[in-house]
Amino acid sequence: MVKELHLDVRGEPCPYPLIQAQQKIGEVLPGGRLIIDFDCPQATDNLPRWATSAGYVIESFAKTSPGQWRIVIRKEQEAS
Numbered sequence: 001m002v003k004e005l006h007l008d009v010r011g012e013p014c015p016y017p018l019i020q021a022q023q024k025i026g027e028v029l030p031g032g033r034l035i036i037d038f039d040c041p042q043a044t045d046n047l048p049r050w051a052t053s054a055g056y057v058i059e060s061f062a063k064t065s066p067g068q069w070r071i072v073i074r075k076e077q078e079a080s
Contacts (some may be wrong), residue, residue, distance in 0.1 A: 003032040010068060014042040018050060025056070025075055033059065034073045047071050 005028050009017040017038040028034050036047065051058055051073045059072040 001029045001032075002027060003029055005032070005034050007034060007036045008039055010039045012038070012040065014040040015046065016040070017043040018046045021047060021073070022050065025054075025073070028075045030075055032075055034075065036071050036073070037064070037068065038071075039068045041067075044069060049075075 005024055007008065007020055007024050009020055011015050012020075013018065017040050021036055032079050038047070048058055048061060048071065051071075053064040055076070055079075057076055061071045062069065064070050
């Protein structure tokens with residue numbers, strides 16, 4: 001388990017970014033962060049929706065360049 005994990009799924013088609021995020025969040029300690037760089041447009045909706053519905057906190061969500069985004073999710077608790 002780690003305090004911070006970076007997941008780079010740029011170039012991967014949806015739903016791969018979401019599936020990877022769901023798997024990798026289990027490696028993050030409570031209070032830690034999962035940082036995801038992605039370029040799948042559908043993930044701009046899917047990742048924040050999943051994170052909030054699972055009980056995680058979105059620390060930041062920003063466009064980093066044309067067609068690319070970064071979301072930082074904090075794991076405050078064990079979520080479902």
